[in-house]
Amino acid sequence: MSKGSSNGDKSTGLVYHHDFLKHDTGAYHPERAARLTAIIERLESSGLSERLVRISPEPAALEQIEYVHERSYIESVREVCERGGGMLDPDTPVSAASYEVALLAAGGVIKAVEEVLNGNLKSVFAAVRPPGHHAERSRGMGFCIFNNVAIAAEHLKRRGLRRILIVDWDVHHGNGTQNAFYEDASVLYFSTHQYPYYPGTGWLDEVGSGDGRGFTVNVPLPAGCGDPDYIYVFKEVLAPIAAEFRPEFVLISAGFDPHASDPLAGMRLSSRTFGVLTEVIKSAVGGGGRIVVSLEGGYSLNALAESVQYVLEALRDEFEGGGVPEAEARAAVRNRVAEIKRIQREYWGL
Numbered sequence: 001m002s003k004g005s006s007n008g009d010k011s012t013g014l015v016y017h018h019d020f021l022k023h024d025t026g027a028y029h030p031e032r033a034a035r036l037t038a039i040i041e042r043l044e045s046s047g048l049s050e051r052l053v054r055i056s057p058e059p060a061a062l063e064q065i066e067y068v069h070e071r072s073y074i075e076s077v078r079e080v081c082e083r084g085g086g087m088l089d090p091d092t093p094v095s096a097a098s099y100e101v102a103l104l105a106a107g108g109v110i111k112a113v114e115e116v117l118n119g120n121l122k123s124v125f126a127a128v129r130p131p132g133h134h135a136e137r138s139r140g141m142g143f144c145i146f147n148n149v150a151i152a153a154e155h156l157k158r159r160g161l162r163r164i165l166i167v168d169w170d171v172h173h174g175n176g177t178q179n180a181f182y183e184d185a186s187v188l189y190f191s192t193h194q195y196p197y198y199p200g201t202g203w204l205d206e207v208g209s210g211d212g213r214g215f216t217v218n219v220p221l222p223a224g225c226g227d228p229d230y231i232y233v234f235k236e237v238l239a240p241i242a243a244e245f246r247p248e249f250v251l252i253s254a255g256f257d258p259h260a261s262d263p264l265a266g267m268r269l270s271s272r273t274f275g276v277l278t279e280v281i282k283s284a285v286g287g288g289g290r291i292v293v294s295l296e297g298g299y300s301l302n303a304l305a306e307s308v309q310y311v312l313e314a315l316r317d318e319f320e321g322g323g324v325p326e327a328e329a330r331a332a333v334r335n336r337v338a339e340i341k342r343i344q345r346e347y348w349g350l
């Protein structure tokens with residue numbers, strides 16, 4: 001169990017299954033099985049995995065996928081995979097095993113949420129693939145098949161929760177998640193993302209509609225943002241809104257593609273900053289915060305593995321030299337934050 005660990009506290013879980021490697025995207029696709037292998041190897045070589053409770057996922061039930069997706073779309077994914085594979089969109093290949101693996105990924109995040117809800121664990125990192133935040137009600141896109149985090153949020157609603165915070169720091173906007181809860185005041189969706197960039201959504205005037213007005217908070221950022229810019233945004237926008245919302249549960253759509261080494265996007269985060277962002281979220285929601293972190297993007301293997309380690313250390317209060325540094329954001333980011341505050345002030349005490 002916690003052999004050789006100075007800290008025997010096993011309050012944080014890790015969802016992983018070898019079957020996640022069976023979703024085969026081909027030889028040259030960035031969203032590949034080696035991503036998860038790199039994470040697991042890092043957690044083992046650093047000794048951190050000994051201090052984590054391993055959680056073995058089970059496939060989500062069809063009714064659970066239907067919380068977010070249309071039956072006809074789910075069936076079409078199954079059929080494409082039964083024929084041996086194909087493309088859901090130009091970016092999203094599936095192989096024979098992908099349907100089952102996508103069920104397992106969604107089921108993994110549901111199980112993570114259950115472990116925390118039941119009080120067995122305080123937090124869980126779900127090292128799942130395929131990712132989910134681009135997946136729409138009736139179509140897969142952007143490497144995503146089923147929207148793991150949105151399904152988990154719907155699961156939480158069915159367990160009686162009324163204030164669920166989703167923080168999406170993937171470099172791409174989580175269009176699928178935003179749309180799933182756009183008119184829903186029980187799920188607050190906060191996203192930082194490079195803009196303009198794929199998938200094209202997520203401008204700051206997208207704030208939700210109907211009962212959901214003010215429960216979507218978008219922070220579109222210019223390319224080239226670094227550690228101080230992100231820390232500033234999280235402290236200035238997310239922290240006060242999260243503190244006021246008082247979430248009963250936090251889901252993090254954790255994409256590690258804002259990393260400086262990432263081959264797909266143009267942000268400049270260091271690995272440590274993902275730990276810092278985790279700390280900002282934890283302190284905004286208070287000590288009893290229940291947190292499940294679900295892997296989205298992140299395509300530089302070393303950067304991904306290192307960043308995940310920092311997030312897990314932050315979840316476990318083991319983050320070396322922890323604490324949130326003062327952050328001097330550049331003018332373009334300060335101006336953007338001021339604009340967002342003007343818009344969101346209608347809903348929040350900013």
Ligand SMILES: [Zn+2]
Pocket residue numbers: 170171172255257296297298
């Ligand atoms: Zn991404």
